[in-house]
Amino acid sequence: MTPSEAGTTPRERYRAQVRAEIKDRAWEQIATAGASALSLNAIAKQMGMSGPALYRYFGGRDELITELVRDAYRSLADAVRAAAAKDGPDVRVLAHALRDWALEDPQRYFLIYGTPVPGYHAPDDITAIASEIMAHLLDACAEVGGDAPEGPFDTHLAEHRDWADGHPAPPAALHRALTFWTRLHGVLSLELAGHFTGMRFDPALLFTAELDDLTGRPPAQGLC
Amino acid sequence: MTPSEAGTTPRERYRAQVRAEIKDRAWEQIATAGASALSLNAIAKQMGMSGPALYRYFGGRDELITELVRDAYRSLADAVRAAAAKDGPDVRVLAHALRDWALEDPQRYFLIYGTPVPGYHAPDDITAIASEIMAHLLDACAEVGGDAPEGPFDTHLAEHRDWADGHPAPPAALHRALTFWTRLHGVLSLELAGHFTGMRFDPALLFTAELDDLTGRPPAQGLC
């Protein structure tokens, strides 16, 4: 009875609602058993309907997973955008936004940055969202101007900056964005994968140590 | 007719040979289609025998995969040990040994460092091999003595060094080993997962740039 969004027929609303519920159940399954254990049959059974009914809503398992990947990217882009809007385009707030988002649902993180399935290639709209995230990161990295060491990779980046998509950041900022990405992903993915559980140290401290290094504190002008 | 190893009955030799062939086929499948697409049935069909015969050699799919993970760890440990024995326990030769080994079979790398399956816990002998790899890394990181910035994470590591397993490296070396691991894994895993293919830059240059940073060249006393 709630009119909610005008211009949508009740059929469309019902359809959207069922699609959303399917995706919710899929997320539950992924969070508990991983993406490879996702079962359309189990989802249908959970929802009280049997098997092939789901094919009215998704072309198949692959299409559902692609949709989930898209939602994951969108969710990450939202988190990054919100953090940048709230606390400014700072590299530290972006890093903590990323870490919080990753810890919130590790399997969702791995759905984006985990082991790739060899044949798969992401559709264009997904790479578009990814480049929006990268744009926010470039904004933050362009903020911190500072010294540009200008290594060989920076000169290489000066000629291979298509991925920056016209962003006016200097090559050193591009380099900084890439190392930001790879380093935080390195510690985050190993932590989420449980490779640190045996060792007893606190992964959060390693993360902030890497972040401190990234923002230029300890390695160059640290308190040594 | 070849006597090969004395003390082994022909039955045992045959069994070992079939087990090896099963694992070879499994590696082929994993390399081309990923670990999730591994099919015992397909392997059996390829070997000319039908289905349940493989259960004489492996308890099941999980046990076979665990064996492959073990072999992957052993292969990486061999590569690292060989590199350290040949060119000394240097951090750069270890890094390149790791990268070469990873590029040789990306899916093998992901079998170790990729998306984890939530319930799974590695058996003890596997973690033992992992800690042997870590020992080689600690040797290399203890070599480069140098300045110890002594950040908060280093003081934390001074009290949480059980994972070093009695290695006499100072906390700064432990820290260096961890960042070595996480940073190289960060750039390597993103490269192998294909996240750099859209952007045109050369991942090898990013890798060596990270390595240069790790060994202390550009960030502190670079050519800036």
Next chain:
DNA sequence: TAACTTGAGTGATAACCTCTAACCATGACC
């Protein structure tokens, strides 16, 4: 040499999975 024991491989079977095909009921629209 003959009998026995062990182990490899088989087909049948159960329980899952994805996905297609055919069919039926219900609600919207003319």
Next chain:
DNA sequence: GGTCATGGTTAGAGGTTATCACTCAAGTTA
């Protein structure tokens, strides 16, 4: 009221892991 798209069903093809009972050959022992 008739037409028709839409969502649901069951049946079935073809795939998977995994277990079971069984056969048969090889190795071992008396």
